[in-house]
Amino acid sequence: MQTLVDTFLSLVAFDSPSFEEQKISLLLEHALLEAGLYTDYDEAGNLYGYLNGEGSTILLNAHMDTVELARGAKAVVEDGIIRTDGTTALGADDKAAVAAILFALRTIKENRLAHPNLVILFTTAEEQGLIGAKQLEVDKLQGVQYGFTFDASQKVGLAVTGAPSYDKIEAVFHGKGAHAGFKPESGISAIQMASEAISAMPLLRIDHETTANVGSFIAPGAKNIVCDKARLVFEARSLDNEKLKKQTERMKQELLDAARRHGGSVEIHHEHLYEVYRHQQDSPVMKTFKHACTKLGLPYREEPTLGGSDANILNEMGIPTLVCSIGYEEAHTTNEYIPIEELERLGSLVLELATL
Incomplete structure (x- = not known):
């Protein structure tokens, strides 16, 4: 054998x-x-x-x-x-x-x-x-x-x-393109909105039962153009469903707030993958x-x-x-x-x- x-x-x-x-x-x-x-x-x-x-x-x-x-x-x-x-x-x-x-x-x-x-x-x-x-x-x-x-x-x-239970969040920020040298003030940077949202989120080890992470941040474009689109993927996990709900809602709110501050928009897709x-x-x-x-x-x-x-x-x-x-x-x-x-x-x- x-x-x-x-x-x-x-x-x-x-x-x-x-x-x-x-x-x-x-x-x-x-x-x-x-x-x-x-x-x-x-x-x-x-x-x-x-x-x-x-x-x-x-x-x-x-x-x-x-x-x-x-x-x-x-x-x-x-x-x-x-x-x-x-x-x-x-x-x-x-x-x-x-x-x-x-x-x-x-x-x-x-x-x-x-x-x-x-x-x-x-x-x-x-x-x-x-x-x-x-x-x-x-x-x-x-x-x-x-x-x-x-x-x-x-x-x-x-x-x-x-x-744990596991939540996945996909977010797409939509800004406004502009030449970064000639007229940057007329643009709305998707990268800036996304970065501010991430900075405001509690991430990585939240407590002994809960974690959260941004796993992907894609914003292709030329260096001299204000970026008009950014796509991000987040996850959150917890052994406590109330903690998971709180963490996920906080992350979604930060995404919305960042878009609102800059006059852009964000599409959010939230999926509960397992229990x-x-x-x-x-x-x-x-x-x-x-x-x-x-x-x-x-x-x-x-x-x-x-x-x-x-x-x-x-x-x-x-x-x-x-x-x-x-x-x-x-x-x-x-x-x-x-x-x-x-x-x-x-x-x-x-x-x-x-x-x-």
Whole structure:
């Protein structure tokens, strides 16, 4: 049987940036069929696998896509660490999880291990705002009692007890163009309006439950022309919906005020992308995960996160889903890496959860 490390390295060699998951999904479907599962897809390209067993129905989830920076990744194994040559991200987010799930399924088949009913879910475009998960077909997940999303950094053994609600704001400022040398006073600068709005906003770490950021500011034009258009994209996250509402409304108000002061205008599009959730310690999904970690001697920890994942959507659908750490570090950067020891611990944990 192919080793877990070999499986991971083979997955890393397949480019699968968001919206380009077709090739890797075919590879994964073949692997699921070989492990004795039957498969299905939905219109978003999400891949489902089913393995009948006894008792409860458990969901194991990871996403197929990577950030664009992982395109062309060339893995380097050195001193027990898997990283790249430094020119790309590795894609351990989330291919380490995909590899561990395949390893667990192959082990179950090879050793004829008893297991509950298993549903495998490999999603698309997670890195673009959980786009694949938002198009899940509920009837393909019928009967699932609870699930595990393997998609968080840190050493294996972390249970993510909660995750935030998330708001996205897109704003387009409209000013008035003018020659910056001959008649600047007749212009209205979109860049100036946008800059003043940003300066007036509370951003970055708001408090221990809330963050906000301006991620994009695009205002193309010649240096000698008063810029008449600027497009910005903001986000806000919080574990408290009232705090999120307050933060988002403040950001929108600053956008409007800046446009009004200068006689320009601003179009604002606000979208609530996903909803906060929290897990109680006595919930079945939490108790199962803690039991598995204890049995394997893993360093069990609990903490909330301000990052989103497929679990936000699954929990909103009524499927209690716990996000679990999978051992990678420095995701989305050229410094991304995963220790082989952590990858192997992850494989053992997924196998334990799949056979409890």
